[in-house]
Amino acid sequence: MSGVDLLIVGTQGPGGIGQYITEQRRHLDGEIDFSIQQIGDFSTAGVLAFLRSVLLILGNALAFTRRSPPDVLHVHSSYRFSFYRAGFYVLFATHVWNRPVVLHIHGSSFDEFVRTAPLPVRWYQSIVFDAAAEILVLSAGWKDVVALRADREKITTLPNAVDADDYGSAFEGGVPHVAFVSTLSERKGVPELLAAAEELLDSGMEFRLSIAGKGTFSPRVEAFAAAHGDVEYLGFVSEAEKQELLGAASIFVLPSHAEGLPIALLEAMAAGNAVVSTTAGAIPEVVDEGGLLVAPGDATELAAALAELIDDPERAAAMGRHNRRLAGERYAWSTATAALLDTYEHHAERSRAIAH
Structure with missing residues (x-):
């Protein structure tokens, strides 16, 4: 086990960062001594819930200032x-502590946050990036974005990861099964998904569509499923239910308008799904011959891409096999864990030098 004392800072629970930290903890366990500092998140479930969340965020920050400094911090944002x-x-x-911080950038709209920030926010971004010892980003494209505010030399690309052993393909042929797993929002392309699905169903194309997730479009998705026998709305699903759904699917669809590198995409690839998605964010860096990409916001293109794979199940199956191999090789948690441990050890040397 590494002798580094690591502190992981972030928001746990639902969402991309929470999911990443859960997997990070699982794969670092036994490899390094670490603890977790919860940041907290704002609640929008009424005034009292919001005030409680503000107090929790402030309490977490105060508790942080009173703890013993670790060797290295890994802060997720x-x-x-x-x-x-x-x-x-x-x-x-x-x-204050004079400790090195590895700042890990997530979020589907971080590029917009950098490019469109007003002057005070740009200033804050710059001083935070300048304070970090190293900045982790999800893709080469995001490295270019963060380099608008930070020294490119300390920006490292570390893709999201997936444990392919957690996923298996149970699809045995027959009617093509399309799955969507994400937040039900406009940003995730839900309006285009419903429009494309309606076009294909009206044309008589035979396929199943399963939609999992919650969000502002939940009522609309629920009504759509009630009106179409080949569409099911599953609502929020647990990790086990998500793994089962992706394993039973043959095509994964994610028509996002904005993305980083979505973990759900890697999970679908690990489950042996062909992919229909968009050119948003880092998706084109991940999806090569394992899927079809369309312009964000174009329901007609989306319908055509889905129809292409629904009509050719052998091609979809070949894409799925390619994606499963890719997920297990290029995006494995074992690879990410090794890179993280090297990063922590590198920066811990500074802490040891300071201590002596």
Whole structure:
């Protein structure tokens, strides 16, 4: 086991960062001594819930200042308010504790957050990035974005990861099964998905569509499923239920308008799904011959791409096999864990030098 004392800082629970930290903990267990510092998140479930969440966020920050400094911190951040909160931990650890911070950038709209930020926010972004010892981003494209505010030399690309052993393909042929697993929002392309599905169903094309997730479009998706016998709405699903759904599917669809590198995409690839998605974010860097990509927001293109794979199940199956191999080789958690351990050890040398 490594002798590094690591502190992981982030928001646990549902969402991309929470899911990443859960898997990070699982794969670092036994490899390094670590503890977790919860940041907390704002609640929008009424005024009292919001006030309680603010007090929790402040309480977490106060508790953080009173703990013993670790050797290295790994701070996870998304965009906007997530970044504003995470920035406090980066700045305190760097300037008060004099400890190295690895800042890990997530979030589907972080590129927009950087490019469209007003002057005060750009200033804050710059000082937080400057304070971090290293910045982890999900793709080469995002490295270019973050380099608008940070020294490119300390930006490292580390893709999201998946444990392919957690997924298996149970689809045995027959009627093609299309699955969507994500937040039910406009940003995830739900309006285009429903429009494309309706076009294909009206044309008499035979396939099943399973939609899992919750969000602002939940009522509309539920009504759509009630009106179409070949469509099922599953609502929020657990990790086990998600694994079962993706294993039973043959095609994964994610028509996002904005993305980083979606973990759900890697999970679908690990389950042996062909992919129909968009050119948003890092998706084109991941999906090569394992799927079809369309322009974000184009329901007609989306319908055509889905029809192409529904009509050719052998091609979809070949794409799925390719994706499963790729997920197990290029995006394995074992690879990510090794890279993270090397990163922590590298920065821990600074802490040891300071201590002596």
